[in-house]
Amino acid sequence: MSSPxxxxxxxxxxxxxxxxxxxxxLFWMPLWVTAVVxxxxxxxxxxxxxxxxxxxxxxxxxxxxxxxxxVLLIEFxxxxxxxAGVTLLTLMLxxxxxxxxxxxxxxxxxxLCYFVTACQGLLSQTMAIAGYMVFTVLLITLCLxxxxxxxxxxxxxxxxxxxxxxxxxxxxxxxxxxxxxxLPLAVIFFLFVPRLxxxxxxxxxxxxxxxxxxSDEMAPGSVSKLYIDDDPVFRVRFETAAPDQxxxxxxxxxxxxxxxxxxxxxxxxxxxxxxxxxLTQAATTLRxxxxxxxxxxxWLFALDVASSAPEGAQITRDFxxxxxxxxxxxxxxxxxxxxxxxxxxxxxxxxxxALGLPPDRNLxxxxxxxxxxxxxxDPSALVERALRKFRDEEYFYTLNPQTLGIDPxxxxxxxxxxxxxxxxxSAFTVLMRASGVPARVVTGYQGGYKSAAADYxxxxxxxxxxxxxxxxxxxxxxxxxxxxxxSPDRINRGVDAAMRPNRxxxxxxxxxxxxxxxxxxxxxxxxxxxxxxxxxxxxxxPFGIPEMDWRYSxxxxxxxxxxxxxxxxxxxxxxxxxxxxxxxxxxxxxxxRALARRGxxxxxHLGPTELxxxxxxxxxxxxxxxxxxxQLNLARYAQALPSAAQVQQIRLLSTxxxxxxxxxxxxxxx
Numbered sequence: 001m002s003s004p005x006x007x008x009x010x011x012x013x014x015x016x017x018x019x020x021x022x023x024x025x026l027f028w029m030p031l032w033v034t035a036v037v038x039x040x041x042x043x044x045x046x047x048x049x050x051x052x053x054x055x056x057x058x059x060x061x062x063x064x065x066x067x068x069x070x071v072l073l074i075e076f077x078x079x080x081x082x083x084a085g086v087t088l089l090t091l092m093l094x095x096x097x098x099x100x101x102x103x104x105x106x107x108x109x110x111x112l113c114y115f116v117t118a119c120q121g122l123l124s125q126t127m128a129i130a131g132y133m134v135f136t137v138l139l140i141t142l143c144l145x146x147x148x149x150x151x152x153x154x155x156x157x158x159x160x161x162x163x164x165x166x167x168x169x170x171x172x173x174x175x176x177x178x179x180x181x182x183l184p185l186a187v188i189f190f191l192f193v194p195r196l197x198x199x200x201x202x203x204x205x206x207x208x209x210x211x212x213x214x215s216d217e218m219a220p221g222s223v224s225k226l227y228i229d230d231d232p233v234f235r236v237r238f239e240t241a242a243p244d245q246x247x248x249x250x251x252x253x254x255x256x257x258x259x260x261x262x263x264x265x266x267x268x269x270x271x272x273x274x275x276x277x278x279l280t281q282a283a284t285t286l287r288x289x290x291x292x293x294x295x296x297x298x299w300l301f302a303l304d305v306a307s308s309a310p311e312g313a314q315i316t317r318d319f320x321x322x323x324x325x326x327x328x329x330x331x332x333x334x335x336x337x338x339x340x341x342x343x344x345x346x347x348x349x350x351x352x353x354a355l356g357l358p359p360d361r362n363l364x365x366x367x368x369x370x371x372x373x374x375x376x377x378d379p380s381a382l383v384e385r386a387l388r389k390f391r392d393e394e395y396f397y398t399l400n401p402q403t404l405g406i407d408p409x410x411x412x413x414x415x416x417x418x419x420x421x422x423x424x425x426s427a428f429t430v431l432m433r434a435s436g437v438p439a440r441v442v443t444g445y446q447g448g449y450k451s452a453a454a455d456y457x458x459x460x461x462x463x464x465x466x467x468x469x470x471x472x473x474x475x476x477x478x479x480x481x482x483x484x485x486x487s488p489d490r491i492n493r494g495v496d497a498a499m500r501p502n503r504x505x506x507x508x509x510x511x512x513x514x515x516x517x518x519x520x521x522x523x524x525x526x527x528x529x530x531x532x533x534x535x536x537x538x539x540x541x542p543f544g545i546p547e548m549d550w551r552y553s554x555x556x557x558x559x560x561x562x563x564x565x566x567x568x569x570x571x572x573x574x575x576x577x578x579x580x581x582x583x584x585x586x587x588x589x590x591x592x593r594a595l596a597r598r599g600x601x602x603x604x605h606l607g608p609t610e611l612x613x614x615x616x617x618x619x620x621x622x623x624x625x626x627x628x629x630x631q632l633n634l635a636r637y638a639q640a641l642p643s644a645a646q647v648q649q650i651r652l653l654s655t656x657x658x659x660x661x662x663x664x665x666x667x668x669x670x
Contacts, residue, residue, distance in 0.1 A: 021113040040094035127524040229461035239287040249304040252444035254318040260361030303337035343476035354438035369434020397487035425466040428482040438471035453515040587654035628653035
């Protein structure tokens with residue numbers, strides 16, 4: 001037997017469920033994917049408004065599916081990555097809805113909506129997305145209710161004139177009760193199922209997918225373009241006293257190699273671990289906790305310089321903090337730093353690497369460096385001379401510098417004299433190398449924003465920064481920030497104070513709202529997204545369970561199933577005792593309650609006829625009550641059971657009668 005055709009209401013609600021499930025993923029997709037999805041959904045919905053629109057034939061739908069998959073392979077070169085897989089699933093959902101014509105098709109489409117909704121967690125795990133996923137699940141469940149209603153009745157109404165059986169409250173209650181039944185089991189799964197070392201959404205990444213942020217390369221403009229990005233990179237809570245903002249240098253990639261334009265890292269130093277055992281001095285140690293957002297990169301961030309490495313990471317010879325695996329999910333780690341550690345680790349072998357320069361590029365800078373070397377042989381004096389040049393001459397700190405040519409350092413030092421931190425760091429480092437002083441570029445973040453809502457710091461992409469390190473024989477590697485010579489406010493008060501001093505000053509309420517919203521996200525991150533195996537074991541230790549294994553996990557799951565079954569049984573028992581099963585008896589009881597609120601006692605012993613006589617005695621013109629009770633009598637004593645349409649009509653009359661009872665004046669009765 002063929003599946004029944006869909007009503008207009010069922011098609012519209014199914015389309016709304018598809019759109020809600022696909023909407024967040026569209027922000028991550030190429031524009032052509034968004035166009036295909038919206039066109040497919042829109043065309044099928046338009047067919048319900050204009051039935052003359054032709055249904056795409058089967059061969060055309062097959063050809064469209066093949067074309068979409070082919071273009072997807074060209075775009076991503078794979079179907080296995082996170083973004084490619086979610087894109088394919090979203091496209092298939094829209095194409096399936098395009099051919100939906102029967103109840104069976106709609107049920108398959110709605111089931112696919114659940115999978116697409118779950119995929120939203122693969123692309124983002126923020127609290128906002130989690131809340132939106134809950135809303136989408138409710139909407140999809142409402143769609144299932146409509147599809148399973150008798151004949152998918154189109155008279156389903158959600159407005160003020162809706163009947164009581166289809167009121168917003170009853171619909172929400174019908175949707176929420178099953179989800180509340182599943183909630184205890186979900187909590188037990190979350191708390192007691194052994195945590196994976198890698199999150200389930202840590203699937204292979206696509207070559208086409210990349211997050212904004214620092215990279216292991218630096219060219220003019222590569223850091224300044226992050227200034228417009230206010231996304232948080234990490235949040236920090238200090239266990240010891242927080243250092244001054246001017247000393248908050250969050251170390252990232254260290255760049256050694258210079259080709260005349262671009263700086264890159266050295267694999268020989270970025271992967272070899274440093275020998276720092278026994279060199280940490282407790283008096284200078286800072287302790288803090290970092291919650292790092294996913295970056296798809298290997299490096300972690302710590303105050304310059306890290307004296308310990310979290311599990312799964314190491315400190316390299318150039319004092320980068322590098323994870324063995326890319327950070328593809330929120331990472332929480334406790335960190336210590338020792339500002340004097342790097343000078344106690346002697347690394348004389350790096351001096352030659354830190355002097356390399358291309359001999360045929362930036363010739364004016366090379367010539368100036370050679371001149372300085374002859375005139376000022378002392379390395380410390382050379383460093384001060386270069387800083388004095390930036391400080392005393394007309395150099396300007398700006399986010400919109402002029403375009404540089406093939407020799408960017410020469411152009412910056414002798415022509416444009418304006419730039420962002422990467423311009424100053426690059427020019428200073430080249431000038432030092434040309435003067436015979438070993439130097440390298442360090443990228444990372446500087447400063448941060450102290451939240452007014454809680455005691456933690458937020459470091460954003462706009463705090464990206466670049467500085468230099470020089471090798472001084474008597475001191476080792478020493479940090480030098482040439483930007484501070486030109487724009488002290490950038491270092492002492494942050495990038496906003498230097499470039500946008502009135503950004504929040506004119507709207508303090510907006511700054512407070514932003515801090516509170518970030519605090520909510522921070523609580524979400526700390527309690528949900530960073531709940532790992534270590535925190536799970538710590539949760540179980542008070543109960544004498546040293547570590548979660550399959551035995552405890554199986555026991556927790558069985559206990560969770562039993563608890564959930566018990567809650568369902570108790571809820572069903574309470575619900576059966578609370579209200580009669582007969583829908584007409586429910587409406588009669590609701591009318592009695594409406595009378596009781598007006599002070600008219602109508603006992604359960606009164607039938608519809610006696611109840612109508614009582615109402616006519618106490619209220620004049622209660623015609624809706626008369627219509628309701630007469631229809632109830634006819635349906636109750638008819639030869640056949642009332643149809644669904646009759647029950648719906650009686651419920652509508654009951655709602656009208658109750659409203660009329662609330663409004664009519666009360667008369668004194670015998």
